[in-house]
Amino acid sequence: MTLTLANTVIGFIGTGVMGKSMVGHLLKAGYQVVVYNRTKASAEELIQRGAIWQDTVADLAAQSNVIISMVGYPKDVEEVYLGVNGIINHAKSGTYLVDMTTSDPELANKIYEEAKAKGLYALDAPVSGGDIGAKEARLAIMVGGDEEAYNAIVPIFKIVGKNIILQGKAGSGQHTKMCNQITIASNMIGVCEAMAYAQKSGLDxxxxxxxxxxxAAGSFSLTNLAPRMLANNFAPGFYVKHFIKDMTIALESARKMGLITPGLELAKSMYEQLAELGEEDSGTQVLYKMYLQREKL
Known part of the structure; x- marks a missing residue:
């Protein structure tokens, strides 16, 4: 069945910092959207805008023919998709499953195989762009899975993103997101050091x-997060705790491939120090505090 605006019911699981904006764009585009989140309060605004609340993942799965998830950790992804009351056990045959969480590539492969056995189409499609990209509907979307399923979902992707690329087979989207996070990890150190250097040298x-x-130094972090650092605004566009999760996945994947990643290891250790200091729910730009408060890292 070809997906159209009229015949598509999108189930969206996870209405947090990014999911909330994404659902908003889908509603504005005219899609019928049913939502589930562990905390209903975070979905209230969307419900007021026309989203339909479901009390369980199973209920949402039974009513949707496209299901998108944006949750926290791989363990959450596994529960949502593979649990007894999860999507794969309750979705209708022919449903498209799109996990946009940054998660484990091996788990993405497992979900793909389990879905395929049930007549479901699974894509792993993590995103980059943070809260700003989600709000402005210009997320980069990195997709792994079958081309036929990708082509069916592209019109929905275009509502929330701009740079949308099929990277390859299942798991490829997650591997691409690891490349993204490895790049950001070292870049964030550079951005913080540059701003600290500017301040120490007496420059504005x-x-x-x-x-x-x-x-040549330009980057998303420099343009969008450095101004927040300088304004002492450490509210989360992307949580420290989730960045640590992403870097852990990337390190584990790299080690399995025999790849040494010293820059990633350094960044992860620094963010773990911040988490120990109580900054796990701050935005990733909070790394700047380490340069302001310590002469040495």
């Missing part, structure tokens, strides 16, 4: 930022 960091963000 905001003026320095204007000079360097459009040159």
């Amino acid at each position: 960091p905001e003026i320095v930022l204007k000079s360097i963000e459009s040159g």
Whole structure:
């Protein structure tokens, strides 16, 4: 069956910082959306806008023909998809399953195989762009899975993202997201060190930022997160605790491939220090605090 606006019911699991904006775009586009979240309160605004609440994942799965998840950790993904009351046990044959959580590539493969055995189509499609990308509907979406399923879901992807690429077979989306997170990990260290250097040298960091963000040093973190650092705004666009999770997955995957990643290991150790100091629910730009408060890391 070809998916159309009229015949598609999207089930969306996880209405947190990013999921909330994504569901909002789907509703605005005219899709019927049913939602589930562990805490109903976080979905109340979406319910007021027309989303239909479901009390369980099983109920949501039974009513949808496209199911999108954006949850926290691989253990949550496994429970949502493979649990007794999970999606695969309750979705109708022919349903498209799209996990947009940053998760384990091996788990993505397992979900794909289990879904296929039940007549379901599974894609792993993690995103990059943070809260800003989600709000502005310009997320980068990295997809793994079968081309036929990808082509069916592309119109929905285009509502929440801009840079949408099928990377390859199941698990490829997650591997690509690991490349993304490895890049960000070392880059965040560089951004924080640059802003700390500017301040220590007596320069105005905001003026320095204007000079360097459009040159060879330019990056998402420099343009979007450095201004938050300088304003002492450490509210989460992306949580420290989730970044640590992502880096842990990347390190484990790299080790299985025999790849040494010292930059990633350093970044992970620094963020773990921040978590120990109570910053696990802060945004990743909180790394800047380590440079402001300590002479040495």
